[in-house]
Amino acid sequence: MRILRLLWVGWKFHVKSLTLSAFFILTSILQPIIFASVAYFMFRTGAREGTLLYVALGAGMMGIWSSTLFGSGGAIQWQRWQGTLEYCIAVPPPFLLVILPLTLATATIGLYSLTATLVWGWLFFDVPLEVADPLAFAVALPVAVVGLGLLGLILASTFVMYRNANALSNLLEYPVWLVTGLLVSLSLMPGWVGPISWVLAPTWGVNALREAAIAGNPWPEIGMCLVLGAVYLVIGHFALQHFERLARERATLSLT
């Protein structure tokens, strides 16, 4: 019970803190809009038939991933820079319970990106905003966010250790967009990409959203997302413990 309270209070706290960070929010909205526009134009120009909603959801998920990636990794670095990382470690609860609300919050902020992408598409590119199964959609969305937030947990645990982990976050944006099939069907890629995509939450998240919105059965995808999330949680827990201890040994918690 106490754990749930802690997660809830922490999540609210960080969502508020991130929302009030103009830079973060503007980037969360501007970048997805531009990338979505590029995607919309490309698909409109191209010969493939298909619904733009498919593209819109993919572009939206790109935004949620960017938020999570830069938020989770960047958040650690930003906390270090702000001087609050040490205070977050020397508290009674396990570090997991301090960082998890943070990564969940960054994924939640991704919803701003998704909304912006959809509205923008509807306004300027005739994207039809009709959802076939609203209930399933309403479930798929938070599940996708949680799934990504938990993936962000693993990212965050690596960044506790390394001061310059920002470089890694720069490197993980495009590849994840690519291998999780957000804008490109996985059938076009070499076979070995498939298994990689299966262990990444965005793959299932975007498919769940698409099945719920366009037509189909999203529930297996929702289930997979939850299962993966649980796996991430376990990995993240051990990774965080390990890295936190290393950080205390090697004194990389503060800037100096």
Next chain:
Amino acid sequence: MTNARVFFVGGYLSYRALFNWMHWSYYVPTMLGAPIFQILFFAYIGRYAQVKDDEFFVVGNAVQLSSMAGIYGMAMTVGGERWTQTLSPLMATPASRLPLFLGRALPLIANGIITSAFAFVVGWLLLDFELGAREIPALAVVVAVSAFACTSLGLVVGSLGLRVRDVFFLANAVVYSLLLFCGVNIPLESLPNWMEAVGRSLPLTHGIEAARAIADGATLGSVDHLIWTELGIGGAYAAVAYALFRFFEIEGRRRATLETI
């Protein structure tokens, strides 16, 4: 003589200062790793959406990648100066502004060319893209010119950084906009007229057009009007940047806002 020193030595040292904290473990992923995936990403979308061919995307993105160092580097040069509060002492030096800042441009342009070259190699290795040896020097010229033009744009962003609170955000916005307006991944003719007009007033657009023509077999001479346009655009932005800089400098002295972050 002093100007030349300021140009070369100042530029080199500033580059070092900017990247001093950058271990190769940071540089490699950012400057070399990300480009690989950018090209793959857009090329695959192109294949899926059935737009153009691999060559279209390789050339477009490879040239665009030469702009990153220029825009971010220049924006950070001024934005970064302010942030680390070296701007005041710098402004107080008698060094002439032009060689000072152009000196900083040189390493960034070189950086851009290297990134571009790397991107072309990636496209050649991983995608359906062929490049004849004859075309390489011509492409190098085009990339250098585009990199210069983008660095000038970066200088404008940097000048705005004297007034704007967060120059990095502005730099981001500019880089993304280039992806949208300059025909990097979308053929210009597919864009609405007003967007095409915006694209033509930005750097990169004509460079990419020239590069694509060269990759298709055109000679350097046949695209020289595009190259001159690109150079002109670069010069224009440099002039705008210079004017902005002087304006903000004078105004900043008047209103004592130069140091406020």
Next chain:
Amino acid sequence: MAVVEAIDLHRTYRTSTGTFRRKWKDVEAVRGVSFEIGEGELFGLLGPNGAGKTTTIKMLITLLIPTSGTARVLGHDVVKDAREVRKSIGYVFGGERGVYERLSGYDNLRYFAELYGVPPKRIRPRIDELLELVGLRGREQERAEGYSRGMKQRLHIARGLLHDPPVVFLDEPTIGLDPIGARELRATVASLAQAGKTILLTTHYMFEADALCDRIAVINRGQIVAEGTPADLKQRVADGTVVEVEVFGVPEGTVKRVRGLSGVLSVSVEEREQAQVIIVQTRADVELTQGILGTLDGANVGRISRREPTLEDAYVALVAEQ
């Protein structure tokens, strides 16, 4: 049972230089520090900047793992039982950083109250109490980024006390505060001690340690060089005299020459406005004024005075060793 035990603590840092070919260097910041703090004691760790105070405290509050040695708080090992330790301690580092800038002081406290496990019903009243105590009442809804340095410091203190911990660690808490604020803070620290809390305070202000602490350990270059009550430390220099000579431009080699005089206990030079002052601690039975002037070799001399040694002199003598 001692509340805080430090047993032969060592901590080495690795620093590196260079971008492409990194050179590693080991710096030993803490070299065998041991002390004990009893219940309800106000213990001072006193030393100049870079002496290892902050590193020592960070080991005790579980932020750093010692390279060797052990430490225990309330019987719990700081490495093996970190969680238990964290429940019972509060710490205040202070400084400009360390708060969530975009959010209000209240939000900051609310968040940490939850982290420290303050019972939900107690959170609001507790925060109000602490705001009153540190003098931030009325400003708590403003964004922390707008707080002055002193206000941030007070926010740090409030945060450290949220869960009413029995042991409190304060790292240079009055740094950056104006004199009135610093005085108020010292009063607060004293009242916490009176309430029965065990407190470890680090500072480089001698008078602060003298005024507040029951016992003091002087630390320099990673080692404890003296320990005892303020009275004990004063005793070290009690039989002696201090000669102060004001000089306009101390000639080279003077300090060495003065040190060479027999009966000299320590020599230091202080900058005071236009001149420098040579401060010489001597044994009580010798008269060294002429000797000192002799080493000055024709330099311009101002005031000369003799006085009783203070605790400050004891401290200087302990840490000024080259």
